[in-house]
Amino acid sequence: MPAPGMLENLRPFSHLRGTTLLWCITLCSASAFLLFGYDQGVLGGLTTQPTFLTAMGNPSPTRLGLIAAIYDIGAFTGAILAAIFGMKTGRRWAIVIGCVLVTIGGALQAAATSQHMMLAGRIVAGIGNGINTSTIPTWVSETAKPHRRGPLVATQLSIVVFGLFFAYWLDYGCIKHLSGDATWRIPIAIQCVFALITLFTIPFLPESPRWLYAKGLIDDGNLVIARLRDIAIDHPIVSSTRAAILEVSHLEDSGESKGLNWRHIFYDPTEIKPTRRIMLGVMLQFLQVFSGISLAVYYLNILFQVNLGFDYEKGALLSGFNTFTLWLGTLPPIWLVEKYGRRQVLMFGSITMAASMITFTVCVAVNNTTSSYIGVAAIYAYMFFFGLSWQPVPWIYPPEIAPLNLRHIGGAASTGSEWIFAFVAVMAGPSAIAAVPWLMYFIFSVCTLFAIPFVYFCIPETRGLSLEELDFVFKDGPVRLSGKRNKAEWKRRIADGGGLDSEASGAAVKHIRHAEGQTITPESESKEIVDTQLEFTGARKE
Template sequence: MSNMKGRSLQLAITISSGSAYLLFGYDQGVLGGLVSEPSFLSAMGNPSSFYLGIIVALFNIGCLGGCLIAGLWGNYLGRKRTIVWGCLTMIVGGIIQASSYGSGQLIAGRIVSGIGNGLNTSTVPVYVSETSRSAVRGRSLAIQMSIVIFGTVVAYWLDFGMIRTQTGEVVWRFPLAFQDVFALITVVTMPLLPESPRWLYSKGRKDEAVDSLTRLMDLPDDHGDITVIVAEMEQAVALEQSDSRLTVKSLFFDKTDMKNGRRLVLCFMLQLFQQFTGINVIAFYVTIVLETNVGLSREMSSLVAGFIQIAFWAGTFPPIALMDRLGRRKVLMLGSTMLCIAMVLFTVGVALETPPSSRLALGMLIIYEISFGMSWNSVPWLYAPEITPLNLRHLGAAVGCFSEWLWTFIIALMTPAAIENTGWRIYLLFCFMIALSVPFVYFFLPETSGKSLEEIDYIFVKDRAPVPNMFSTANSSCVDMQLKLEGESNMVENVDV
């Protein structure tokens, strides 16, 4: 693997980082299918439903902690080492969970696993973005997010199969232990892969950065494309070092040329809108929704929930082909439109409480899952590392993940009580937020597809332009890049709204 180049190396990166992301999806979903298993409840001391909800939700608190660690020390450790430490932490958490003989031990294991997951989810998108070509960066991250949802599908159906074919504590101990397999794959393979050339360059390790870049692109170090990217990285580092001020005040009154505060706010807000599509209401409590709102029996709800998860996974395939062709903005706005229609009709269906309206609600639920998988599932995870400058990219990804886990935790806690006390009215909140996401994307998010990570700086830094003579080694590539930059003025205006 250490001798791989070009496409074979990109495939190895996809497999290694994808295994860490499959673990992300698996660990999110594995406990949800086990919380009603009698042997599991007995081992945990038969906790109340509220306490059980706390046990499930505390995983997200661990994830918040992992995001903070990644934000503080991720740039020091580097992309690869942060991911390896994240997986090692999740292995320890998996062992603690699988060997649990009480709720306290399980909570400890959940929090430890959450910390590792927070490290991974903050870093894997950055690593994938920084090791992918500009033209396929969206596709690379879309593949990773498809793997995440596949992990959730694996967890659900493994739980389903174990419950129906096995007895005793193996029913829940094996699924909790099985997550360590995915972490081990990443721990073994990640050290054999190249470090991010952008991170190496930012640390002054320029020869290593060029070597990593030549392996990733399978080109000699004097090739024009390599020379252009190296010059872009050099200029980006110089630009960021000259204007890297970041304070709490700048998050709200950002007057710097780099607009670092504004970029971090966008990272936070994008994940907020993702969570207020209502996806985790469906992901965590789909069987409750099917029983309470749609009117299915418990057995039928469990079976239908499994096929809804498969529909969700199927929806993650179109972005692999479309995200780089249509662009991030169009994918998000198209997804929001489809999600809004599906959520409105779903709400109408559960509000009417008739057999035909229940079938309408079920159909809209499936369309909703597919629509989310096609749009908001992937783009927010890619967008945060794209729009943040090199010296703050780890922080931008961490801020996005922090927002993700914060709102996931809040929604996970409020949903059972909201469904019980408000019924269908809780879904009106999600209808409103989905509709609001369209103008948010249109006015505040610039397009990033097809641009190098260094070029994206100039969407925000509109008063500066790249120095032409820095790209004299590859004139044609320089001209192409200059034309791109000159054509970005419209998008810059959107950023300044």
């Protein structure tokens, strides 16, 4: 395997720069995330399909739950592998490996002649998707400007849900117009197409500059920064950005701030709070899953048919339109996450989702014709508000707040926890729906209500802050800060000589200049320090 970061200037399509390059990165990674949504949705539309059930030996509810949920165990394994090897392979190579595994797993599922072959295919595809979902948000976050980071990742998450929507309607079309095993083999096989798109486009795109700097590939990192910003490689912004990244990397590697300690989950006395930051990502994923979304996505047809009493065809139609509602909900956050910030979006979503889930729980418990139609409206509202809030933010937030030297672990921990929590929910789903369905929805309602105080007291705002700046927010700032207070506090600290102060910036600049054999003058050093501080405050937006 060639060195992941070498020869950036010799890559095909190295002429892509600036906004065009950022959108190419987003679209390439979006194909893999489309696969993420498609994989979750495609089986959900087949769980009541007769030919699929016959091919799988007419599995019991528990066995059907295992076929669906084993994918999550594979994805959890993939997230663990990303945590172990992510810093060694780099972001791009990890995604390549993930796409290869998804292609192999998809082929096994499409050709399955038994439960065991289907289970093996879902495990392999799950491992690949676990690697991808742990790595892609980090890659996008590390290549995006602070004010575009949230919208770019939110765009990806919207594409995830579009994949889910596409899978449900493809299932419906195949069931209606095809016959025999083709009704389920074709939809399952199509997942390989999305993996191959990413696999064949990512070699033409750059590695994360932060990863390149962390590996000592300074020249490659400089070139990628220049391409991402569409500036000359000797532009002051390149050197100031590099100085900021290396200075923060030095802070993260120093003293008690280096590494993780499980004792620090509840109280983290270290400077930059790495354990607490990673656990915040894990908790967001826990609350996302146990708001009820995993059960709704995997068993939407069963939900409408068993819980609300609709026939097979009407249940399939309601499922398809419901996924469209979920996708519509993911469009506003592309703008909202930067306009109003992560905290406000999560707070609004928690309140509206709780109201919707409580209403749905009551309708399932009452179980009559009127309550069935009210239940449909409630689950549609829940899906829309989930897409608006808790769908994008738990994927945007963890790679933002994780320290550079632990960002691959932070992404893997939050993603891995999402998969293991989803496994529990999905595995228990069929049995719970058949036994006491309202009880599970009641648990989801309680978890969604709990999210309100959790977000208010535990989640700092990250809107508009650079990834390096967030180290200083966690270093000194209180946990509960609004976006405006964060900005005001940072500007005050810059004015007072705090934050990434002149001494720290100057040390980083001198270190780089000495390594490059360049002469430092007071004027050039001062200019680069100012550039660095402008980058961190977000005042400079090329």
